[in-house]
Amino acid sequence: MTGEPPDRLTLTKQVTKEAIRLYAEASGDFNPIHVDEAFAAKTPFGGIIAHGMMMLAYASEMMGKQFGESWLSGGIMRIKFKGPARPGDTLTITAEKQDDEVISGKRYLKYALACQNDKQLPVIDGQMLVAV
Amino acid sequence: MPPKTVTYEDLNLGFEFPSSAYTLEPQTVAAYLKAVGEGGEAESGPTAVVPPAALAALAMRSLIAQLTLSPGSVQLSQDLEFLRPVAVGETVTCRAYVGKKQERAGLKMAVFELAVFNAAGDKVMAGRTLVGMLEKKV
Numbered sequence: 304m305t306g307e308p309p310d311r312l313t314l315t316k317q318v319t320k321e322a323i324r325l326y327a328e329a330s331g332d333f334n335p336i337h338v339d340e341a342f343a344a345k346t347p348f349g350g351i352i353a354h355g356m357m358m359l360a361y362a363s364e365m366m367g368k369q370f371g372e373s374w375l376s377g378g379i380m381r382i383k384f385k386g387p388a389r390p391g392d393t394l395t396i397t398a399e400k401q402d403d404e405v406i407s408g409k410r411y412l413k414y415a416l417a418c419q420n421d422k423q424l425p426v427i428d429g430q431m432l433v434a435v
Numbered sequence: 436m437p438p439k440t441v442t443y444e445d446l447n448l449g450f451e452f453p454s455s456a457y458t459l460e461p462q463t464v465a466a467y468l469k470a471v472g473e474g475g476e477a478e479s480g481p482t483a484v485v486p487p488a489a490l491a492a493l494a495m496r497s498l499i500a501q502l503t504l505s506p507g508s509v510q511l512s513q514d515l516e517f518l519r520p521v522a523v524g525e526t527v528t529c530r531a532y533v534g535k536k537q538e539r540a541g542l543k544m545a546v547f548e549l550a551v552f553n554a555a556g557d558k559v560m561a562g563r564t565l566v567g568m569l570e571k572k573v
Contacts, residue, residue, distance in 0.1 A: 316472065325470035329463070331496035335506050342506065355510040356492050360471040363488035375484060375520040382513045429512075 308412050308435075312398040314365040318353050320390040326357050352387035358418050358427045361396050366414075370433045377434025379411065385425040392420040398431055410435055442505045443536070443543040443568040451532040455497040458526045459485050467492060485525075487517040490560050494529040494551050504568060511544065512565040519559040521551075527559065528552045534563065543568050 327338050332354055335342035343351040359382055367374045388394060398414035405411070411432035418427040467489045485493075491513075521527060528551070535546035549562040 322470060322472065325466070329467040329470045330492045331499045334504075334508065336509065355513065356488070356495070357471060359513060359515075360473070360486070360488040360492070363486065364471065364473045367486060372520070375487060375517060378487060378515075378517040380513065380515045382515075384510055384512060 308400065309369065310400045312365050312369055312414070314361060314396045316361050316394045316396065318357075318388045318390055318392045318394060320351070322357070323351065323353050323390065326354050330354065330356065332356075348387050350389060352389055353392075355382075355384040355427065358382075358384075358388060358394065358396070361394065362398070362416055362418065362427070362431060365396055365398065366431055366433060373433050373435065377411070379406075379432040380416075380429065381431075382416070382427055382429040384427055386420075388418075388420060388426045392426075394426060395419055395421075401430075403435075404432060406432075439501075440503050440505055443545060446533050446536065446545055448533055448536055451530070452498050453501060454528055454530045455501065456526055456528045457493070457497050459490070459493065459521065459523055461523050463493065464489055464523050483523045484520045485523055487515070487560065490517075490521055490527070490551060491515050491549075491562055494527075494531075494549060494560065494562070495564075497529045498531055498547075498549075504566060508566050508568045510564060511567050514563040516561045517559075518561065519553065519557055521553060521559050526554050 323337055327333050337351055337354055340351055396418045398416050401413045401415050403410050404413045411434050414431045416429045416431050419425055464485055531547055531549045533545055534548040537544050544567050547564045550558055551560040553559050
């Protein structure tokens with residue numbers, strides 16, 4: 304990375320049944336809450352939901368595009384899954400710069416992560432840090 | 436043989452999953468990238484680097500292949516630390532164990548500690564997953 308780190312990063316992603324199915328195949332995670340409509344309808348979610356790791360992947364993609372090698376060998380994610388992402392949702396993932404954090408004598412840029420659906424409901428939040 | 440399904444009660448604190456070695460095949464990484472809608476030439480060449488979130492997902496895949504959590508289990512939080520880049524085609528080894536079991540407000544939860552090593556034995560990724568688990572056995 305060259306220059307000043309950005310104060311804000313953002314990325315938009317569309318959640319589809321097809322993406323959830325492809326993710327289940329790629330990850331081997333066929334938990335019925337993600338792939339079985341009948342099962343998922345009986346859970347508190349009321350229908351199938353995306354894998355939490357999909358949202359984490361979107362956030363990581365955003366950081367990777369910005370910070371490149373620094374993210375690959377010095378990235379930290381602290382993620383809390385707050386609510387479901389459902390087929391049809393448009394997700395907005397943002398990262399807002401916070402004060403740097405020092406871990407074991409090493410300085411990290413720190414960003415507050417938020418991911419909301421199109422009803423402004425939180426899907427994930429947390430922090431992402433990258434070594435500088 | 437299909438993976439064994441385990442409930443909260445089946446998991447013993449400190450239980451170590453059998454370590455699993457696997458190669459990050461180009462087609463496996465490509466399938467992952469297609470699923471998350473992440474593309475571009477940088478990820479598809481012979482010396483391409485595996486996106487770190489893919490490394491985490493594929494590490495978990497290697498664990499799911501051995502043991503799967505009871506249906507309806509949900510991931511509550513995930514910490515990851517990316518320590519070294521890993522190239523497509525590399526063989527890595529995943530190790531994991533049950534780090535904690537806890538019950539709060541009627542919800543049973545388990546913490547899984549995860550580490551991935553490259554062929555040289557260097558740790559390339561560390562992670563911690565908190566999962567809420569259903570009691571019901573299927």
